[in-house]
Amino acid sequence: MSENEVKKEEKSAADSLKEQLFYKSKSVFETAPDEVDAAYEYAKGYMAFLDHGKTERECVTEAIRLLTEKGFRPYTFGTEIKAGDKFYYNNHGKSLAAWIVGSGTLEDGVYLAAAHIDSPRVDLKQHPLYEQDGLGFFKTHYYGGIKKYQWTTIPLALHGVVTKADGTTVTVTIGEDDDDPIFYITDLLPHLAGGQMAKTGGAIITGEQLTILIGSRPYEEKTGEAIKLNLMKILNEKYGMVEGDFMSAELCAVPAMKARDIGLDRSLIGAYGHDDRVCAYPELTALMATEQPKHTVMAILADKEEIGSEGNSGMQCAVYFDLIADMAGTLGANEAVVRMNSKCLSADVNAAYDPNFPEVHERMNVCYVNHGVVITKFTGSRGKSGSNDASAEFVGYVRNLLDGANVVWQTSELGKVDAGGGGTVAKYIAQKNVEVVDLGVPVLSMHAPYEVVAKTDVYMTHKALVTFFAE
Numbered sequence: 001m002s003e004n005e006v007k008k009e010e011k012s013a014a015d016s017l018k019e020q021l022f023y024k025s026k027s028v029f030e031t032a033p034d035e036v037d038a039a040y041e042y043a044k045g046y047m048a049f050l051d052h053g054k055t056e057r058e059c060v061t062e063a064i065r066l067l068t069e070k071g072f073r074p075y076t077f078g079t080e081i082k083a084g085d086k087f088y089y090n091n092h093g094k095s096l097a098a099w100i101v102g103s104g105t106l107e108d109g110v111y112l113a114a115a116h117i118d119s120p121r122v123d124l125k126q127h128p129l130y131e132q133d134g135l136g137f138f139k140t141h142y143y144g145g146i147k148k149y150q151w152t153t154i155p156l157a158l159h160g161v162v163t164k165a166d167g168t169t170v171t172v173t174i175g176e177d178d179d180d181p182i183f184y185i186t187d188l189l190p191h192l193a194g195g196q197m198a199k200t201g202g203a204i205i206t207g208e209q210l211t212i213l214i215g216s217r218p219y220e221e222k223t224g225e226a227i228k229l230n231l232m233k234i235l236n237e238k239y240g241m242v243e244g245d246f247m248s249a250e251l252c253a254v255p256a257m258k259a260r261d262i263g264l265d266r267s268l269i270g271a272y273g274h275d276d277r278v279c280a281y282p283e284l285t286a287l288m289a290t291e292q293p294k295h296t297v298m299a300i301l302a303d304k305e306e307i308g309s310e311g312n313s314g315m316q317c318a319v320y321f322d323l324i325a326d327m328a329g330t331l332g333a334n335e336a337v338v339r340m341n342s343k344c345l346s347a348d349v350n351a352a353y354d355p356n357f358p359e360v361h362e363r364m365n366v367c368y369v370n371h372g373v374v375i376t377k378f379t380g381s382r383g384k385s386g387s388n389d390a391s392a393e394f395v396g397y398v399r400n401l402l403d404g405a406n407v408v409w410q411t412s413e414l415g416k417v418d419a420g421g422g423g424t425v426a427k428y429i430a431q432k433n434v435e436v437v438d439l440g441v442p443v444l445s446m447h448a449p450y451e452v453v454a455k456t457d458v459y460m461t462h463k464a465l466v467t468f469f470a471e
């Protein structure tokens, strides 16, 4: 044995000890190469879901379509239930709970997964329509946390509903078909942007400057506000609406871009609204893949997370736990015990490490694209303020579960300490005495009009939820 070989052997002993004692996050390509094809295949369904669901309302509609095909039916309070029953509850058309009644006692707890289906966007104001200097515009008020300048000079589509004076509601979708017109927010040419570019990022484009260009052709007969009149006439012909109807409308401008593969290797998905439909869709597919669960398993698709989970469609609304209480009442179970024994994966995204912006991440505690589903023990900002901060025991439980099912996973915090922060629906679920931890997909360019995720991570999130629902 040469001296070199001896050294090699010693190193290998150290290496094996390292392997035994150290932790290293690895990519799905390394640890589960056999699953990559399935991940690519799974992405097709997800991308179709994205193209059908650009608002929370559309996500609810599409989810119900998928669930109905799989035998789920609408629940009404007081319904008799039995093991194996599959239900959904459509909450005001804007949020949804879907579940399968377990074979065990309800007092063993409900296994919940909660994602949100609203995404940052640009909403129309209640008096939006005007013309100025030969152009027609909509005034807007943005929804959720956005970098306002990112929403200029991209194709926008208009989605939403208008409730007219007679009480009827019409649905609006313009800009998704290839021959539809699109809408647009202008920005300044670089030649004249010296003053603008000297401003700080938040002021480059102000909220009031996010006005949407919607036309320029005047009504044929000469009159004041002829462009506005012509635009209103088009809306009236198409939707039967008059200007006052905007006051009772919810119209949202969203990117008029479809989900697409990104990269020569097609490993990534670009789309509007990954946050958080990239967790909502795996919840649905995991629920639909579940047969005869022991626990009652429930997928929640909540609205308004991006503005604080408020309103009667947000996670703070009572309805989700009213549904559980209603079932407890029907089955003669103690509702407080049901909640106490319930477990929840708060399915939301985290910020993936971006090599172009290393300064905001702490490399040991960040999630990486393609390293699998990410468990986020705590969120919040500064000293974990506003965070659920899951218990060691519950994180340990989830960790064991995922390892046992060969789910590739990682952990992360949201950026460096003091770099900023954020929150999820987890804390509102924890208020009900439910064990809860955040789990979801790493995202690049989160909250941008077009975000990026990796196909392998989406698939691992589906697998994680399938495993959880099978508990």
Ligand code: MN
Residues within 6 Å of the ligand: 116, 275, 276, 305, 348, 349
């Ligand atoms: Mn989110």
Ligand code: MN
Residues within 6 Å of the ligand: 275, 306, 447
């Ligand atoms: Mn978000």
